[in-house]
Amino acid sequence: MDAQLKKGLLEICVLKAIEREESYGYKIISDLAPCIEISESTLYPILRRLEANGAVTTRTAAHNGRLRKYFRITGVGKRKLSEFIEGMKEFQTISEFIIRGIL
Amino acid sequence: MTYKEWEKRLKRLLTPLPKTERISVLDYYRELFSDKTEAGLSEQEITAEFGSPEACAYKILAENSEQSGENPTVNAYMPRPYGVSVGYVIGLFFITVLLILPLASVALGVIVTFGAVSLSGAILSVAGAIYAIVSPFFAGGGALALANVGTGLALGGVGIFLCIGFFLATKYTAIGTYKALRFIYKRR
Numbered sequence: 001m002d003a004q005l006k007k008g009l010l011e012i013c014v015l016k017a018i019e020r021e022e023s024y025g026y027k028i029i030s031d032l033a034p035c036i037e038i039s040e041s042t043l044y045p046i047l048r049r050l051e052a053n054g055a056v057t058t059r060t061a062a063h064n065g066r067l068r069k070y071f072r073i074t075g076v077g078k079r080k081l082s083e084f085i086e087g088m089k090e091f092q093t094i095s096e097f098i099i100r101g102i103l
Numbered sequence: 104m105t106y107k108e109w110e111k112r113l114k115r116l117l118t119p120l121p122k123t124e125r126i127s128v129l130d131y132y133r134e135l136f137s138d139k140t141e142a143g144l145s146e147q148e149i150t151a152e153f154g155s156p157e158a159c160a161y162k163i164l165a166e167n168s169e170q171s172g173e174n175p176t177v178n179a180y181m182p183r184p185y186g187v188s189v190g191y192v193i194g195l196f197f198i199t200v201l202l203i204l205p206l207a208s209v210a211l212g213v214i215v216t217f218g219a220v221s222l223s224g225a226i227l228s229v230a231g232a233i234y235a236i237v238s239p240f241f242a243g244g245g246a247l248a249l250a251n252v253g254t255g256l257a258l259g260g261v262g263i264f265l266c267i268g269f270f271l272a273t274k275y276t277a278i279g280t281y282k283a284l285r286f287i288y289k290r291r
Contacts, residue, residue, distance in 0.1 A: 069130070
């Protein structure tokens with residue numbers, strides 16, 4: 001898959017992974033694994049970018065005597081996700097045309 | 104590779120980042136390491152999964168320069184003709200010109216100065232010693248020869264003393280240059 005396309009998709013996938021409940025680095029990677037491959041060094045910049053854009057908020061909590069950072073989706077993040085899903089409908093029509101040649 | 108070794112290499116590679124950002128990256132990997140350990144993976148398996156510290160640092164540094172240089176919201180979806188941004192290349196150029204070259208010059212200066220002073224001290228010591236041995240065979244030169252040995256040893260000592268001074272000068276020049284560079288980048 002095209003690297004830039006994958007980069008954009010990964011951001012949306014991460015938002016989707018934390019849509020229902022807050023999550024943390026390892027769990028996000030594990031949850032996405034069956035759908036899309038994401039390495040640790042790829043996830044970090046995505047989370048930082050989402051946080052900088054206000055799409056996620058973070059909190060640090062104790063777990064087994066150490067700290068763990070949890071990510072929670074914000075209103076901005078949810079809007080971004082729904083906008084992407086809307087855009088996908090249009091994309092589906094285009095991909096149908098690309099694959100079949102006629103609509 | 105043990106995790107400590109892996110982390111140490113990554114930390115060194117992330118030097119261009121601000122301290123808070125560097126700590127944040129290291130915390131992130133430490134958390135993942137602990138979570139993977141809890142999941143039953145060995146230290147070797149985890150560092151292998153993380154990949155080389157060089158590859159990790161490259162991704163993080165490239166992303167960091169992209170984010171600080173351009174609008175991040177546009178950035179995420181816009182196709183980019185090159186893997187490395189122009190800002191990153193300009194940054195590397197400035198680092199080379201402002202940091203590496205002056206540091207290399209200072210380091211070379213220190214080595215040459217220390218070498219020259221120490222060598223002159225050593226030569227004087229040896230010459231004085233030879234003179235001290237040889238001069239009794241000639242009329243009344245013993246005292247002067249001993250004085251020369253003393254001068255030689257003193258100059259050797261000055262050489263070591265100067266070395267400490269130059270070491271400190273190098274250190275603070277490096278820190279000063281780094282801070283100046285950071286200041287320039289934040290203003291950009």
